[in-house]
Amino acid sequence: MTTKTKVMPTRQTVEATPMPRALQLLTIVTLVGFCFTLALGLFVAGTDIQQGEIQRIFYIHMPSFFGAFTAFGLTVVGGILYLWRKNEQWDRIAGAGVEVGLAFALINLVTGAIWARPIWNTWWTWDPRLTSAAIMALTYAAYLMLRAGIEDEARKRTFMSVYGIFAFTSVLVTLFIIRVVPETIHPVIVGASPQNAQGSFEATSGVVMALVPSLLLWLTLMPITLIWHRSRIEGRLEAVNRLKLQILSE
């Protein structure tokens, strides 16, 4: 066997996969939806009489948390399916979910801090919900560090599937902490007990109208599109690395 015939088949799997039509379509729909929901929040919804313009950041702040929730949830699903089926595709989705979710969680933290400055007069306060959201982001930063630290590929996939499942507890804590530790000043817009909050506003029909599309977009299309793109890149990267190893071993 010559070198050429050994390498060529693998090479094709690296390069010759054009973006699937479904992904192209999804990307366009997501972009259009992003602009549409942003326009709803920035121009159509009314200005909050007490908080002023900054209240509009809420249309990104809260949906971005739920986007992170979906992305990290997909990490759990990907992890379980990888452990079950041992198909690398699932691990790629899990890994991509963490990267995308971490970006969303950062958006959530940063927009929250910038909102708090004019409303609470502080960038940060040690409130249970803020603290747990920060810990959530750190957990997934730890995930990425851990992932980079394991050299053996198969071991990495298994271990990271396991850690991805564990790390999700930090997301659940952030979601439910105000039910358990009620001394929070973080406003609750959906659901009960807003009397604890400072900087709350009324969820009028205008707010809901602008919020629901944005929430749906961040909950579904945004994480799915980004994770799809990211896991495709990971697939190509792995193929190239395999190719490199193959050449080196010859």
Added chain:
Amino acid sequence: MMRSLLRLLCLISILIFAGVVLAQGDEDTVPYIQLSAFNTPLLEGWENQSEDDFAQFHYAEAHATIRSALVEIGDPVAAARSDLRRAFGIELGEAIYQDKVNLADGTWNVLVYEPDAVASASVMARRAGSQSVVISFVESDPEARILMLTIAQSGDAREDAAAEIDLALSLLASNKPADLVETSALALPSGEWTRAGGAGAVGMGMVFGNDSFLAIGEGETGNLPKLADAYNRTVLGFFITPDNAGYLALALTASFAILALLILSFFWRSRNIQKDLELIESLNQAGD
């Protein structure tokens, strides 16, 4: 295709920024005055005596003044003493009530003084770096005795303003009524208040956040709702910066920047893969 999408994204974000900047100042917000160090809500119907470094509103009918100031003293209690001496010429003496509450922006000292038979001063003071923020309510109505109080909620009082009023009255009223009768609800701009009183003394309370905002009055208490509302609007709205479109633009920029970084990292990684592939290709050809 991805490249053109990225360009589209940039274009859209520029358009949105332009929109935000143009939309600034079109809408109504709560009226407020902006001083060099802080903002405070404008109290309508009160005489505005504010200057550049403090906000002060006077209500002649009730002999009441609400003042917010930044004082160059690190210790909040000493700062309150100094500020009131400077502004009203009163020596505060010993506090008749002193405690601390945690609001979102830090720990406030809650102080109540009665320097003489007529005047009383209810003060909230907090350290701000090497300075202190002092919000004070000073009243010198010979017909009335009105005090303001902010307390951290006791465990069970979470939804029961009447219990908190009872507590405030037993802490500060000179003659606490035996029974609180005529409890009623009042909707004021600062929030939903509960009013309860008995012979000789009346209390008002609002439960908000983790704290209870209270006012008690003895004697002529007809002005109590107006005074309590004004003082607590000042306390609660003290820091809210209503002209905050700049912060909105900042938050949007930060969000877009994070998203853009994520997407750019995708491009960067794909390009690296492409480069590696070309390298492998050339190595392969060289090997042939």
Added chain:
Amino acid sequence: MKTPFRTAVLAIVSKDLRAEIRSRELLSVMAIFAFLCILVFSFALELDRVAREEAISGVLWVTLVFASLLGFNRSLAQEGDQGNLDAMLLAPVSRPAIFLGKLLSNYLFTLIVALVILPLMTVIYNSNLLKGWLIVTTLLGVFGFSAIGTLLAMLTLHTRSREAMLPIAMLPVALPLLLTAVRATTNILNDNPAREWLVWLQLLAAVTVIYLTLCWLLSGFVLEE
């Protein structure tokens, strides 16, 4: 023909115990570290009486977590470095039995340290920590930490700079345990009525059970590699 589950678990625990009795490496390190931690806290926080009473449960649990991290790292590193873990994997023993064996021996060591520092803190901080329910909380909390600690130590065993990776991986995941344990401890210490802290103890038990189940289910995968 597999070794029966119970025999395998007991064999691993007794192996660890015997090794520890001979070397006294793990317990002495953990105990000295915990002791230092408590002293450093009392200096660093400059506690007056009131602040001490409020901070004491936090100090207790942070000390326990750090000391246990140290122990988990060492105990798994010993297995890995000396090839013991590979030997155990080759032996006809079910994976969960290996996990349970390591969990129990880790639990035992951490518990010994906990039971030493409880009376110690009672003396140093002059506040009675030897209460029945507080010991129950400690038993439960330490078990929860041991469960995730053992699993994550097996996981970080093969990473670069594993000593640093275990705390980073474990602390955020342990947060629900830490939160509930600290709340329960504070309330029990302050002699609050049972209705105020029982819910925390129940939550702690629930989190521990969930973590134990997860660790149990996932240990097979972690040990497979």
